[in-house]
Amino acid sequence: MRNPLVGLGLAALIFGAGAWGQSLSAQDILAGMDKVRNPGQAFRLNNALTEYIRGEARNRVTLVVYARENKQTHQFDNVVRYIDPPRDSGKMVLMNGSNMWFYDPSSKASVRISPQQRLMGQASDGDVVTANLNKDYTARLVGEEKLLDADRQNRDTWHLDLKAATDEAVYSRVEFWIEKGTFRPVKGKFYSDSGRLLKIAYYHKFEEQLGGIRPTETIIIDAVDENLVTTMDNSDMRAQEIPDSWFQRDFLPRLKAD
Amino acid sequence: MMLFKIAFRNILRNGRRSLMTASAIAVGAMALILFGEYVGYMVRGMETGTVRGAGHMAVFRKGYFEFGNGNPSAYSISRYKSVMTLIKNDPVLKPMLTVVTPHVSLFGIAGNFAADSSKTFMGSGVVPADLREMRKWDDYGGFGSSGDVGLKDGDDTHGIIGKGLARMLMLCEPLKIEGCPKPKKTVEEAPMAGAPAFQFSELAARDRAPNTPGETTSEPRIDLLAATANGSPNVVSLYVTEARNQGAKEIDDMYVGMTLGLAQQLLYGRGEHKAVSIVIQLQHTAQIAVAMARLKTLFQQHHLDLEVHDFRELNPEYNQVIGLFGAIFVFIAVIMGIIVLFTVINTMSMSVMERVNEIGTIRAMGVRRSGVRRQFLVEGLFLGVIGATAGIVLSILFAAWFNGTGAQWTPPGEASPIPLRLLATGVAGFQCAVWLGLVLMATIAAYVPARRAAAMKVVDALRHV
C-alpha cells in the first residue's frame, strides 16, 4: 500500500475536539466544523482504507482506531490496530503527539518512526495531522461560495483560509469549504510549507454517529502523485474509555482488541 | 684542488666509461623523478578535485558527524549567517580564506509521478556563485578549471541530477541520455473485486492546475518530497536542466543538485532556514591545522555548539587511496633504487678494473693508498653530480614534452577524463632529494672498488691485463 499510514493520520484529522461559540467569526466556523468531525470524547471506530491507483482499487486495509484527547496538547492521541488483511492482523500504530511507533505482534517489538523516516521508501507515510484545526490554525473567512460536493450536489459553503498558528500544525496552509448552517466539511485543500498543494479531501456520506451527524467517508486525492486516491470509510463509532496505559509503547503487546 | 683537477681530467680522459657510468646515473635519476612526478600529479589532482568540490573543512552542529546521519534537520546550524560573518571577519582566519559558504544536504523522495516512478534521493543545496569560486582553486597550478556548476544564482527552480537517478526516473529522453533500460512492468496486483467503482477522475480534475503560461512543458520536472523538522510533509518542484555523471554509482543513483534556497525551502519549510554545514576553503592546504585550531577557539569563546572536520575526516576513502599510492611508490622506489645502485657499482667497478694498470703506475709514482681511494671517490662524486644533473634536466624536458601531448585519464570516482600530466611545478624539493641521493649513491658505489683498487700490490697492478 502506498500510503498505509497517511490514512491513519488523516483519521486523526477527522476526529478532533473543538469549541462551540455563538458569534460566527471565521474561527467559530472552524471550531464548528471541528465539532462535526469530532465527538468530543474518547472513542473507537472501524476504519476501512482503500487505495486506488489510476482509478482501480489496489489495496484495502481495515483498522480499529482508538482515540482520546491529550489533556496537555488538546490533540488526539491514537492507537490503531490492523484487522485486515490477515497478514497484517494485529499490527499496531501508536501516535502520541509527534511520536509514531509501529508494533508487530509476530516479534512483539516496536520501532519509533521519526517524521523524516515516514517519507522513506515508496510511500509518503503517515503525516501526523492536527486533529484540532481550531487550536493550531488561524482562520480567515474568504467568502461564501457554491460548491459541488463529492456526489455532485450543490452546497452553500463558507470558504475559510487557514494559516498555521503553531509549530505543531502539520500544514502551513489549509483551505476549507464548510456548509453553511450545518458546519459540515465539504472539501479541504492542504498545502505544504513550500506552497504546493499536497492533498484534496472531500467529505460525504454523513450519518448519525456518536451524538452527531458526521462524515463516514472521506476521499483523499493526492495532488503530487496524481495517480493516487485513497478513501476512508468509518463505521461503528462508539464511546470508549481508553486508559492512559494504552498510549504507552511498552503496553502495546498487551493490548487486546475488542 | 689538485685532487679535483686530476679527477676531472681522468673523467674526461676515460670518455667512454664516464659516459656509460654517468648515463646510468642519469637514467636512474630520470626514472625516479618521472615516477615521482606521476604519482605526485595524481595525488595533487585528487586533492585539488576534493578541495574544489568540498573545500578544506566543514563546520557542523555538534554531534552531526556521529549522530546526524540521515537526520540533517535535527543537527542544523541556527543563525548560520552570523557564524559565517564571525569566521569571515576574524583577523587570524581572514587572510587564509578563499570561500566560506553554507550548505544543506538532505534526503527525501524524488518522483516523476507522471511516469509512475520515484526514488530516494540525496540532495545537495549550494550557493552557485560560491561553488564556482571554489572550483577555481588551483594552488598547485596546471589543473585548469572544473567546468560549469550547472546552477544559476537566484534561480531556485532549476537543478541537475545524477545520470543514474535520471534513468530510474524515466527521464532519459528529455535529458538525452543513452543506454536507458526499458522497464518491464512489475507484477501488479489485480484490482480488488467488489471494490466500489467511483469516478475519481472528475473529482480530481476540478482542481488540476492548468499549465501556467510560460511554463515550458518540454523541460522535465520532478517533485522532491521531504519531511521538515517538525514532521510536516513538504514538496517542491525542480526543473531538471541536465543529468550529470557523478562518478561513484551509489551517488550517481541518488544525486540531486539544487540551490541553497530550494534546499532550505524543502528541509525547513516555514521554520527558521538554517544550514547543515558551513564549508570553508583556504588558500593553501597546509593552513588547515592553524585554521581548525582557530575555529575551535572562536567557537569556544562565543559559546557556539559547533564542531569542525577537515576533508580527510569527511572522506576516509581519500586517505586510503593516498596511502595506497604511497605504498606503491615506496615499493617501486626501492626496486629502482636497487637497480640504480647496482648499475652504478657495476660500472664503477668495471671502470676501476679497467684502470688497474693506471692505478699501479700512480702508486709506483708514490701516491699513497689513501690518495688512490680519495681519487676514485672524487671521480665517483663528479660522475654522480654530472649524471644526476643530466638526469634532472632530461626529466624536466621530458615532463614538459609529455604535458604538451594532452594525454588523458579517468581517475576512480570521477565522472569524466581529466588531463594526464606529470607534476612539473613545486617539485624542486623532490628533485633536489633525488639528486642528492644519487650523488651520494654514486660516491658510495665508487668507494668499494676504489678501496679494492688501492689495496692492490703495486707490482701486480702494473702488470695486470
Next chain:
Amino acid sequence: MLFKIAFRNILRNGRRTLMTCGAIAVSAIAVMLFGEYQQFIAKGVETGVVARVGHLTIYHEGYFDFGAGNPGGYSISGYQKVMDLIKNDSALKPMLRVVTPQVSMFGIAGSSETDTSKTFMGIGVVPSDREKMIHWDDYHFYDSLPRSVPRQFHFGLNDKKTDEGLIGTGLGRSLGLCGHFARGDCGKYATDGSLKALPARAPQLNLLAASAGTPNIVRLKVTELHQQGFKDIDDMYVGMHIALAQQLLYGNEEHKAVAIVVQLLHTADLDKARARLNALFKEHHLDLEVRDFTEIQPAYNQITGLFNAIFAFISVILTVIVLFTVVNTMSMSVMERVNEIGTIRAMGVRRSGVRRQFLVEGLLLGIIGATAGVALGTGGGIWFNNMGLTWHPPGQAAEVPLLVRTNGILALQLSVWAALVVMAALAVLFPANRAARMKVVDALRHV
C-alpha cells in the same frame, strides 16, 4: 667448438662474467618482483571481491536498474526451484562452487533501550554458504602464507542462530550501543575490523522494513560491530541470517529471495556461465537477469583501471632501465676485450666469426643471468611474503596481507627469462660488431 670456446671465455673472464650476469640477474629480479606485485594487486583485488560477492548475481528482471528501493516488488518467487535448476544443469554444474540466496532491504532500526532509530540497509545471507565463499582462493594466495600470518576470514554469523547478526560500527555508535562491546568506545578494532559483544550483553535491535505493504518488525541480537569499508555503508549496515531477513521483508507471505549469488571455481568461466544462465532462463520462461561482479561492485573496474594505469607507466620506466643496464654492461665488457678481439682477428678469425663468438657468449651469459634472476626473484617473493606485511585496500576496513604472487606465475617467469636472454644477445651484438669492424692494428693497441 663455438660453444666450447664461448664457455671457456666466460670462465676465463670471471669478473666480467660475474658483473654481466649480475646485471642481468638483478634486472630479472627487479622485473620479477614488480610483476609479482602487480599480479598480486590485480588478482588479489579480484579475489577479495569474488570472495565477498561471488561472480554472478541473479535478480528479478528490472531489479538492478529500478528495484533497489523496492526489493519486495522485485523478488524471485520460488527461488529454491531456480537454484535447483542451476545446480543440476549439466553445463553449469562443473563450473559452480557456491549457489546461495540473498535478501536485501532498507528499513528503520530502533534500539529497544533508547528511543533512537536510524535508517539501515540490511542483507540476509546463508552463513555457511558465505563462509565457503570467502575461502575462494583460485590464485592460491593464501597457500603461500606461513602459519604465523593469521588468515583474515571472518563472517560472524551462524547457521543455527537465526536471530543473531552484526551491524556497522558507525550504526552502532549512532544508536548508542558501544557500551555493550569489548573496548566500549567503538574507537579501536580487532585487526579484522570487528568488536565482539561482551557475553550476556548483546544489545537488541528492532528492525522495521516496508516493502509494498504494511511494515514488519523483527528482533535482532547484535553480537558484533563490524567496521565496513565505506563510511556511508558503515553507518547503515546490518548483516543477518536470511531467514530473519525474509521474515522481515515478507512477513507471513511467501518467503522469496531478492538475489541468487553464484560463485564459480574459476573466473575464466564467467562468460560461459552467464551465457548458459541466460539461455536456461529463456528456456524456462523465467523473468530473471544476470549481473557480474564488476557491475555489482563498480569500484572494481575503477580500482583495476587505476592500477593498470600506474603499472603501465612503471613498466615503461622499468623496461628502459633494464634495457639500459643490460646494454651498458654488455657493451662495457665487450669494450674491455678489444685487445683480445684484435688478437684473434690477427690470428685469422673473420669478422663474422667474432660476431658469432660474442653472440654465443652473450646468449650463455643471458641464460645464466636470467635463470639466476628468475629463481632469485621467485625466492625473493617468497621471502617477502613471509615478512607478514599488511596493507589497506581501498574499500576494505581491515588490514589484509600484503603479498606478491609467487604461485601460478609461470607465464611471468618464462617471459622475463626469454626477454632477458634475447636482450643480452642483442646487447652484445652491436658492440661486438663495432669491435669486429675495427682495424686490426687499432684493436691490438686499444687501451
